[in-house]
Every structure is written in structure tokens, then in C-alpha cells.
Amino acid sequence: MKLLNYTKQFAAIAVVASLFTSCDKVKTVDPIGSAGQTLVKLIDGGAPGSKKFAIDFVPTPVTLTAADVRRDIANSADLSKTMNVTVVDDTAALRAYNPALVYLPATWYTIGTTTPKTGGKGGVFNLVLASGQFAKPIDITIPNATVLDPSTTYGLAFTIKTVDAGGVISFAKTIVIEIGAKNSYDGEYLLKGRHNRTPYDFPYETVMHMVTTGASSVIFYWPDAGSVGHPIGTGPDPVNDVSWYGPAIAPHVVFNPATNLVTNVFNNATPTPIDIYTGAGSGVGRYEPGPKKMYVYWRYNFNDLRGFMDTLTYIGSR
Numbered sequence: 001m002k003l004l005n006y007t008k009q010f011a012a013i014a015v016v017a018s019l020f021t022s023c024d025k026v027k028t029v030d031p032i033g034s035a036g037q038t039l040v041k042l043i044d045g046g047a048p049g050s051k052k053f054a055i056d057f058v059p060t061p062v063t064l065t066a067a068d069v070r071r072d073i074a075n076s077a078d079l080s081k082t083m084n085v086t087v088v089d090d091t092a093a094l095r096a097y098n099p100a101l102v103y104l105p106a107t108w109y110t111i112g113t114t115t116p117k118t119g120g121k122g123g124v125f126n127l128v129l130a131s132g133q134f135a136k137p138i139d140i141t142i143p144n145a146t147v148l149d150p151s152t153t154y155g156l157a158f159t160i161k162t163v164d165a166g167g168v169i170s171f172a173k174t175i176v177i178e179i180g181a182k183n184s185y186d187g188e189y190l191l192k193g194r195h196n197r198t199p200y201d202f203p204y205e206t207v208m209h210m211v212t213t214g215a216s217s218v219i220f221y222w223p224d225a226g227s228v229g230h231p232i233g234t235g236p237d238p239v240n241d242v243s244w245y246g247p248a249i250a251p252h253v254v255f256n257p258a259t260n261l262v263t264n265v266f267n268n269a270t271p272t273p274i275d276i277y278t279g280a281g282s283g284v285g286r287y288e289p290g291p292k293k294m295y296v297y298w299r300y301n302f303n304d305l306r307g308f309m310d311t312l313t314y315i316g317s318r
Contacts, residue, residue, distance in 0.1 A: 036074040040085060040163045041170035043068040043135075048093055048157065048174035054317065057181040057212050059144040066177050067138040067158040069127055071167060083129040083165040087115075087138065087158050090174065091122050094157035097176045101155030104179060108147050112139040124161065148181040150212035155179065182317075185255060185287055186212045189294065189312035195232045196281065196307045202233030204242050209318045210253070210294070217254045219268055228268055230308065248272060251298050251308075253285075260287040265298040272300050279304035 044051055045067075055062050067087060073079045094101060103121065111117055111125075115138045118124045127136050138158065148154065160173040191208040195201055210218040211228075220230050228250035235241025250268035255261065262285025267274040276285060277299035287294045292314030299307040 037168045038074045038078045038166060039072045039170040040083070040160060040167045041070055041072070041172040042087075042158060042160060042175045043070050045170070045172035045175045047171060048097060048159075048176050049172065050097070050176045050178065052178045052180075054180055054182045054186075055142065055145050055148075057145050057148070057150055057183045057215055059146050061141055061143045062145060063139050063141045064177070064179070065137045066140045066156060067125075067175055068135060069129070069138070069160070070135040071129060072170075073134070078166065079134070080131045081165040082131055083163060083167055085127040085129065085136075085163050085167075086161045087125040087127065088161045089117070089119075089121065089123050089125070090157040090159040092157075093159055093174050094155050094176060097157065098155065098178075100153070101176075101178060102152050104154040104156050109140045109142045112137070112141075115139070125158070142179075145181045146215065148179070150181045150183075150214070153178055153180050181212060183212045183215055183218070184257075184289075185210060185216070185218045185253075185294070186318065187292075188315040188318040190315055191231070191310060191312050192238070193308060193310035194281070196279075196309075197232075197305060200232045200234055200243075202235055202241060203238040204231045204233040205238040206231055206242065207315070208312060210312065211318070213252055214254075216257045217252055219250060219252045249274070249300060251296070253294075253296050253298075255287055260289065262286060262296060265296065267300070273302060274298055274300050275302065277304065277307040277309075279307055281309050282307065283309075 053064050069085055115125050115127050125138055129136055155178050157176045160169050163169055189208050189210055192205045194203045207223055209221040209223055211221045213219050219228055222229050227247045229244050229247045230249055231242045231244050234243045248269045251274050252266050254264040256263050265274055265276050277297040282297040285295055285297050294312040296310040
């Protein structure tokens with residue numbers, strides 16, 4: 001097994017999905033100004049604004065408010081008007097924001113009945129704000145999140161195209177949404193462990209992302225390396241004296257969702273096999289939902305002198 005040197009300064013490799021943590025931007029209200037104009041905007045919009053959604057990797061419908069149209073009225077007379085707003089499915093804005101985002105296929109979601117869409121990819125949503133109505137959301141429902149590839153980040157972008165009834169389009173007219181699937185084991189963890197191969201049998205301690213690869217499986221993704229993979233200890237300092245075998249040693253961990261016991265550990269790459277380690281220093285591979293701790297024992301090449309003993313403590317969403 002060739003040992004590849006590791007340094008925290010090398011460039012990140014884009015291998016799996018980037019972080020999916022739900023985040024809220026500070027909402028701003030457009031000033032009406034001396035002209036007394038009614039401004040029409042997208043909540044959290046900008047040039048563009050963005051939102052991220054992490055949805056459960058299960059065959060259960062989930063509804064997301066993808067875009068939320070709002071009119072900041074100048075006066076009560078404007079609020080009494082019926083306003084027509086068109087919002088474009090802005091594929092150009094999506095590409096400009098992040099070319100790595102994959103356009104969410106229209107066959108994977110449905111649209112709310114009050115915001116009908118004309119045309120397919122790049123089409124237009126047609127909204128009607130009735131008298132007295134300040135806002136209207138564009139909701140999408142994903143019936144089955146298991147159609148998503150957990151290693152992929154999907155996206156959609158929305159831009160206000162036209163308004164009537166004397167409204168003016170705000171600068172906050174575009175929003176990009178990012179969508180990724182996660183299971184209950186997914187997250188950012190503090191990894192502590194030890195490899196039993198001499199002379200790499202020192203402890204290691206680092207932040208690790210456990211990234212969804214299936215309904216009840218995750219893969220080790222090492223943010224410091226920018227890649228799937230796993231550290232080894234090369235000296236007495238568990239934080240700084242670390243290296244790795246490279247992305248070719250990238251364990252997947254499979255759980256029994258009913259018991260949270262580890263049922264399999266296997267390699268992301270070939271030809272080096274990975275399986276569960278039961279030798280000296282091992283224990284019961286498992287996930288404990290209460291403290292959100294994960295215990296994983298694995299080895300490569302079916303060799304008990306190539307074992308790893310890992311404890312991962314949940315930090316938060318990745």
C-alpha cells in the first residue's frame with residue numbers, strides 16, 4: 001500500500017456534495033422612497049440571493065417554498081389592486097451562480113396549483129396577487145427524495161420578469177435554491193481514532209463529514225483533504241501528525257435503520273477491499289441517536305493488522 005503524504009494546504013478535490021445546511025439570510029425591506037412606488041421582490045432575493053435545503057433521503061413527499069413573491073405597497077389603494085407577476089425559471093442565473101449545480105429535473109417535482117408554469121425548462125410561472133394579498137409562494141413538492149443522487153447538489157433559480165398594476169421590480173428579484181438529500185446519519189463529526197498498522201499506529205483527531213450515499217449509508221469525506229478518504233496518525237500529535245492513503249481508501253458505512261447497528265463497511269474504490277474489523281480494540285459498530293455518536297471498526301485487505309477504530313461525535317449539519 002503506497003502512502004500518500006497529506007498537507008492541509010493542498011487544493012480541494014470536488015468529489016462529493018458540498019455542505020447542506022439550512023440557512024436564513026437577514027431579510028431586508030426595500031425603502032418605498034419619495035416616489036411612493038410599490039416594489040415587488042422575492043423574499044431572500046438579491047442579485048441573486050440564495051437558500052439551501054437539506055431533505056430527508058426517504059420516499060416521502062416534501063414541500064419546499066422555492067420562491068416567495070412579496071409586494072411592498074406604497075399605499076392601501078395599491079394593495080386593493082390585483083397584480084399579475086411572472087417569474088422565470090432562470091437557468092442562466094443558475095449557471096452563473098454555480099455551474100456545478102445540477103438543474104433539478106421537472107419530472108422529479110410538482111408545482112403548486114396557484115402558481116402555474118408555462119413551458120418546461122426555462123419556462124415562466126404565472127402568479128396573481130389578489131386584492132389585499134401581500135405575497136404568494138412558489139411551492140414545489142418532491143414526492144420521493146430517493147430519486148436524487150445524494151452526492152449531487154441540485155438547483156433552481158427564479159427571477160421576477162414582469163409585474164403590472166403600477167408595480168416596480170426590486171433589486172431583490174432573483175433567488176437560487178440548492179437542494180441535497182440527507183439521511184439521519186449525515187453530518188459533520190469530530191473523528192477520533194487509531195490505526196493499528198505500525199508505524200502508523202498513532203491516534204488521529206480531525207473534523208470529518210459523513211455524507212449520505214443511500215437511505216442508511218454514509219461515506220467518509222475529509223474536508224481538510226477535500227476528498228473522500230480517511231486519515232492515519234503518523235506521530236504523537238493527533239491533530240497535526242496526520243496523513244492518509246489517498247482517496248482510494250474511502251469507507252462507506254451501512255447501518256440497519258431499525259437497530260442503528262453497522263451491518264457493512266466497504267470501499268468506495270477498488271481493488272482494495274474493506275470490511276468490518278473485529279480484532280483487538282474493536283467493539284460493536286453502531287450509531288447512538290441520543291448523543292449522536294458513531295462507532296465504526298473496519299480494516300482493509302482482510303488484515304487484522306490493518307484495522308481502524310473510529311469514534312465520531314456529531315458537531316452539526318455539514
